[in-house]
Amino acid sequence: MSTATLSHAGTHDHHDSHETSGWKKYLWSLDHKVIGLQYLFSSLLFLFLGGGLALLLRWQLAFPSTQVMPDGAVGNPLSLAFINPQFYNALFTMHATVMVFLVVMPVLIGAFGNYLIPLKIGCGDMAFPLINELSYWVWLASGLIMLAGFFVAGGAAAAGWTAYAPLSTVGAYNASSTGQSLWAVGLFINGLASIMGAFNYITTIVNMRAPGMGFFRMPLAVWALFITAFLLLLAVPVLSAASAMLVLDLNFGTNFFNPAQGGQPLLWQHLFWFFGHPEVYIMILPAMGMVSDILSVNSRKPVFGYRAMVYAMIAIGLLGFVVWGHHMFVSGMNLVLSAAFGVSTMVIAVPSAIKTFNWLGTIWGGAIRFNTAMLNALAFVAMFVIGGFSGIFMASTPVNIFVHHTYFIVAHFHYVLFGGSIFAMFAAIYFWYPKMFGRLMNETLGKIHFALTFVFFNLCFFPMHNVGLGGMMRRIADPTVYEHLRALQPINQFITLSAIALGFSQIVFLYNFFRSLRHGQPAGQNPWEATTLEWTVGSPPGHGNFAVTPTVYRGAYEYSVPGHAKDFVLQTEPPEPDSPAGVPAKFRPVPAG
Amino acid sequence: MFRTKAGALAWISALWASGSTGWAEIRETGVWWLPRNVSNFGHEIDFIFYVILWLTGITAVLVFGTMIYFMVRYRQRAGVGAIHSHGNNTLEIVWTTIPVFIFLALAIYGNEMWARMRMEVPPADALQVAIVGEQFGWNLRYPGPDGKLAKMDSHKITKDNPFGIDPADPDGKDDFTTYNDMVIPVGKAVRLHLGSKDVIHSFYVPEFRLYQDMVPGRVYDFVWFKTDATGHFQLACNQLCGQGHYKMFGKLGVVTPAEYDAWAKGKAPAAVTTSTAAAPENVSVANR
Amino acid sequence: MLVFLASEAMLFAGLIGGYIVLRLAQGPGNWPPPGAPDIGIQVPPTFLNWVMIGNTIILLSSSLTYHWGEVCMRKGRSGVLGYALTAVFGAVFLGVQAWEWLHLKHEGMWVNTFGTYGSCFFTMTGFHGAHVFIGWVAILIVLGRSTIRQMQIFSGQTPVGSHTCEELTGYYWHFVDVVWIFLYGILYVL
Numbered sequence A: 001m002s003t004a005t006l007s008h009a010g011t012h013d014h015h016d017s018h019e020t021s022g023w024k025k026y027l028w029s030l031d032h033k034v035i036g037l038q039y040l041f042s043s044l045l046f047l048f049l050g051g052g053l054a055l056l057l058r059w060q061l062a063f064p065s066t067q068v069m070p071d072g073a074v075g076n077p078l079s080l081a082f083i084n085p086q087f088y089n090a091l092f093t094m095h096a097t098v099m100v101f102l103v104v105m106p107v108l109i110g111a112f113g114n115y116l117i118p119l120k121i122g123c124g125d126m127a128f129p130l131i132n133e134l135s136y137w138v139w140l141a142s143g144l145i146m147l148a149g150f151f152v153a154g155g156a157a158a159a160g161w162t163a164y165a166p167l168s169t170v171g172a173y174n175a176s177s178t179g180q181s182l183w184a185v186g187l188f189i190n191g192l193a194s195i196m197g198a199f200n201y202i203t204t205i206v207n208m209r210a211p212g213m214g215f216f217r218m219p220l221a222v223w224a225l226f227i228t229a230f231l232l233l234l235a236v237p238v239l240s241a242a243s244a245m246l247v248l249d250l251n252f253g254t255n256f257f258n259p260a261q262g263g264q265p266l267l268w269q270h271l272f273w274f275f276g277h278p279e280v281y282i283m284i285l286p287a288m289g290m291v292s293d294i295l296s297v298n299s300r301k302p303v304f305g306y307r308a309m310v311y312a313m314i315a316i317g318l319l320g321f322v323v324w325g326h327h328m329f330v331s332g333m334n335l336v337l338s339a340a341f342g343v344s345t346m347v348i349a350v351p352s353a354i355k356t357f358n359w360l361g362t363i364w365g366g367a368i369r370f371n372t373a374m375l376n377a378l379a380f381v382a383m384f385v386i387g388g389f390s391g392i393f394m395a396s397t398p399v400n401i402f403v404h405h406t407y408f409i410v411a412h413f414h415y416v417l418f419g420g421s422i423f424a425m426f427a428a429i430y431f432w433y434p435k436m437f438g439r440l441m442n443e444t445l446g447k448i449h450f451a452l453t454f455v456f457f458n459l460c461f462f463p464m465h466n467v468g469l470g471g472m473m474r475r476i477a478d479p480t481v482y483e484h485l486r487a488l489q490p491i492n493q494f495i496t497l498s499a500i501a502l503g504f505s506q507i508v509f510l511y512n513f514f515r516s517l518r519h520g521q522p523a524g525q526n527p528w529e530a531t532t533l534e535w536t537v538g539s540p541p542g543h544g545n546f547a548v549t550p551t552v553y554r555g556a557y558e559y560s561v562p563g564h565a566k567d568f569v570l571q572t573e574p575p576e577p578d579s580p581a582g583v584p585a586k587f588r589p590v591p592a593g
Numbered sequence B: 001m002f003r004t005k006a007g008a009l010a011w012i013s014a015l016w017a018s019g020s021t022g023w024a025e026i027r028e029t030g031v032w033w034l035p036r037n038v039s040n041f042g043h044e045i046d047f048i049f050y051v052i053l054w055l056t057g058i059t060a061v062l063v064f065g066t067m068i069y070f071m072v073r074y075r076q077r078a079g080v081g082a083i084h085s086h087g088n089n090t091l092e093i094v095w096t097t098i099p100v101f102i103f104l105a106l107a108i109y110g111n112e113m114w115a116r117m118r119m120e121v122p123p124a125d126a127l128q129v130a131i132v133g134e135q136f137g138w139n140l141r142y143p144g145p146d147g148k149l150a151k152m153d154s155h156k157i158t159k160d161n162p163f164g165i166d167p168a169d170p171d172g173k174d175d176f177t178t179y180n181d182m183v184i185p186v187g188k189a190v191r192l193h194l195g196s197k198d199v200i201h202s203f204y205v206p207e208f209r210l211y212q213d214m215v216p217g218r219v220y221d222f223v224w225f226k227t228d229a230t231g232h233f234q235l236a237c238n239q240l241c242g243q244g245h246y247k248m249f250g251k252l253g254v255v256t257p258a259e260y261d262a263w264a265k266g267k268a269p270a271a272v273t274t275s276t277a278a279a280p281e282n283v284s285v286a287n288r
Numbered sequence C: 001m002l003v004f005l006a007s008e009a010m011l012f013a014g015l016i017g018g019y020i021v022l023r024l025a026q027g028p029g030n031w032p033p034p035g036a037p038d039i040g041i042q043v044p045p046t047f048l049n050w051v052m053i054g055n056t057i058i059l060l061s062s063s064l065t066y067h068w069g070e071v072c073m074r075k076g077r078s079g080v081l082g083y084a085l086t087a088v089f090g091a092v093f094l095g096v097q098a099w100e101w102l103h104l105k106h107e108g109m110w111v112n113t114f115g116t117y118g119s120c121f122f123t124m125t126g127f128h129g130a131h132v133f134i135g136w137v138a139i140l141i142v143l144g145r146s147t148i149r150q151m152q153i154f155s156g157q158t159p160v161g162s163h164t165c166e167e168l169t170g171y172y173w174h175f176v177d178v179v180w181i182f183l184y185g186i187l188y189v190l
């Protein structure tokens, strides 16, 4: 094939020629793999920070510092005195901000997006390597700006990650306006990084696929990231506009959201959720894509209903823009509009149903290998379904009147975000670690980590459904001041202890991660016997990825093809010599007899 | 490193040590489930809740049952290969259409209830109560003997005139106000006029199955309900409104009509001081 | 680039959407609020109206001159004249815009006066102005490149090199123009 010999260096002369080395490589490298790892390491660090904030706020809920004891005495020996109510508000605000903008998005999109897209579509790097590296540093800066809020007078932003106006936008109501401004500026800058990344991904996927890599031969992980990039591109600028208005209102006297001057507080909510709902799908679509790949590889079966999966993701992406009002059913917006948003929200559950059933179809009839990556991927499916189910309750407008802003919602989004995105993140790390570092992670430790995480995750978050139904509000620094919540306190303490156990279970993961860098079993090129392009090159792949641009002859999921010696067929494997290229088997003349 | 056993031990000892497990208050219902419901619409909300619970419960059993069965049945075994299948279009169509119908039915039924709770005009004889949130407490205004509440105007809400009332309004002469103290008669429809002085607050009473945000700059008059049992509850603010949000609550008593009358009789009419402002623009059922 | 512009368009869509909501919420007859300087088109047009109409025409012609520059460049000439005119027009637009801001401030209208009226006006024109400025800087670069090309032609060489920089700047500049048409429409006309 003439295309196969086409040197890839021709298109990327400017940075192929030299390989930066040592520390410099990790600080300023244009290579997409290094940038992916930069994202991975920084956001793992942020995961621990965000988790630490969560543990602090959980501690306060279990052992509140202003607690009124039954005998009237104030205080609790186990309370942490420095968590006052304002700090508590800052804790959950920054916990959510860190988790959403500095953990889930950068891990799924920044780290795996960067690492996998060029490798999976068969090109040497992203379309704009410089913009790519810039986006990492801009992202990091945005995180530091938001976190800087902890060190200014008044403390970090404390109006919730949803920053509802006018609490967030009028200095007189807001005890931490400097922190709030930093938060909004950080979010604006974070948006720039996301847009740069999205721009890069779209251009790369459209223009730089290897010969033969048609859109419908792309692995689902690439499809998912492709769709996610469009969501980012269209949703994030709206948040940028909103956060710019927030900063102006707070510091320069504009009145966008100030009702006293004719501004509209609900405008903030519309702008925020117009971004916010697509955002939650931004956080789940890449996870869905990667999990589909991992399920397929480890079931030794093609993804069930590949095209249905693609169309379902496109449907989620499109519908995601018309359901934002379900966060505002009881916010006082137009009541007919609420009803309409109720319908669209129910409809958006359908593509998720399609995906769930296709995942089940994928493991049906397989030869399932239960390695750690697979276990995490299966947990993703199960936890996502539970989280999706609680979404159905909230999408029903009358039920929402009751459960809105209770722990039922907290349970919902931790099931989809931790149970969904974070389990998918673990699955992806266990799965692509050997590609990234050339060594396998330890399976025994991996399984211990998985079991602990799975058990404690459920012990921690499932009872939140119950306390929520029991009437416990979110965002309250001390549930014990409410008579009807005092009886729930033992459950809250149980949740907290499970959360701590969940947090400490992650140490197993860290240990495994860092130990395996040196002591892991060497992985070889294709430890999972997978078909996609990244497994046709060395682990870790060299600079420029492919010595020769690969040519793709088939779809991404040819497992257990009848008549093949091995149970997988690489995407680069040419068609059998006896058949003319490109003619599907069923059209080939059948030998007589 | 935490092992399961050690974890369990740690809980038990910590729970025991905290000494806060023995709360004396007794909830009227179990801690693991919905609190009791005393409002008319609450029954409908609970009903839909249970419909969805059964629906998702059954689906969960089916989905997880299938999943576990597949995981056991199709685990990798020596000599048994996977089948090769790219999917099945009939199946795709089936499992797309069925959820579409289920979800649409749920949405339509739910919205019918929603319309009944939110969009129908409240009964004319309802007791009108004005509630205005502020950082961090509740202002309430009740009609006096004439049964009429002065008109609220969101543009007139100021620090000294929390209800945005025109001092000349004759309906307002005998109105009385309370702070963090709400009392309503059982069995009588209550219509709320909700407003806010500063940031968004929200009216939340789990036993009423009722939540409604109160956005400053507007007055909402479409929320109404009827209670069917007496009891003492708490009126909680359930929208983050600042430092004191967590303790922004008031007493809420649902009492017999006789008790209510006795309570109301003892209250002096409230004087109104105001500054004037622009034309009324309230959100009502009619001009949502 | 188109992808990037789509995202820029969403930024302005957010601002414009917010403006529409805020304006509708004021109800008819209250926009602009009583006492605020009316920047909208009057019959007969005021002096300020004429200035802004002129300014709009200048910005729109700058797109034409840019296009002219590009056409010349593709024909192998330098296009320096077209680009230079664009740069001048861009500068005039920004200058007039700054003058208008100062003028309005002098009239008592600023970001924090007249409720949301001032907030919207200054934020939206401010965001647009910032974009024009970025575009203008890019145009200066393009102008520099075209000058070099002109000198090459002058000294008898054939100018070589890609036109990507010019093309991308062009996209951006035309986009900024189109946004202005929208802003002009809703801020000054409707």
Ligand code: HEA
Pocket: A162, A280, A281, A283, A284, A326, A327, A345, A346, A348, A349, A352, A353, A356, A384, A385, A386, A387, A388, A389, A391, A392, A394, A395, A396, A400, A403, A404, A405, A409, A412, A413, A416, A417, A420, A421, B055, B056, B059, B063, B099, B102
């Ligand atoms: C990854 C993130 C993620 C995902 C994927 C989802 C998915 C969904 N979410 Fe969630 N949501 C959040 C993150 C997410 N959400 C967050 C963070 C918040 C809170 C924000 C805040 O206020 O701070 C929130 C809040 C939120 C609300 C607002 C609650 C309130 O404040 O009152 C609502 C209301 O409708 C909702 C609904 C849904 C629905 C219907 C889905 C659906 O997409 C789910 C669809 C999936 C399934 C249904 C399961 C699989 C389907 C089947 C197996 C088919 C068969 C099923 C049946 C027949 C029932 N979500």
Ligand code: HEA
Pocket: A047, A048, A049, A050, A051, A052, A053, A054, A055, A057, A058, A092, A093, A095, A096, A097, A099, A100, A103, A104, A159, A160, A161, A162, A410, A413, A414, A417, A418, A421, A422, A460, A473, A474, A475, A476, A499, A502, A503, A504, A505, A506, A507
């Ligand atoms: C991806 C998103 C994500 C993730 C992973 C998590 C993870 C966790 N979350 Fe979070 N959460 C949100 C997103 C997320 N959350 C959002 C969006 C909100 C809404 C905020 C708002 O209302 O505005 C929220 C709110 C929220 C609340 C409600 C607060 C309130 O309303 O008052 C609670 C309470 O229990 C909570 C708990 C937890 C816990 C226990 C974890 C655990 O899973 C964490 C486990 C811990 C680790 C993985 C780290 C382990 C660290 C160590 C072992 C070391 C210890 C380190 C130090 C002490 C520095 N979260």
Ligand code: CUA
Pocket: B133, B134, B135, B136, B200, B201, B202, B237, B238, B239, B240, B241, B242, B244, B245, B246, B248
């Ligand atoms: Cu008022 Cu919370």
Ligand SMILES: [Cu+2]
Pocket: A276, A277, A280, A323, A324, A326, A327
């Ligand atoms: Cu949503």
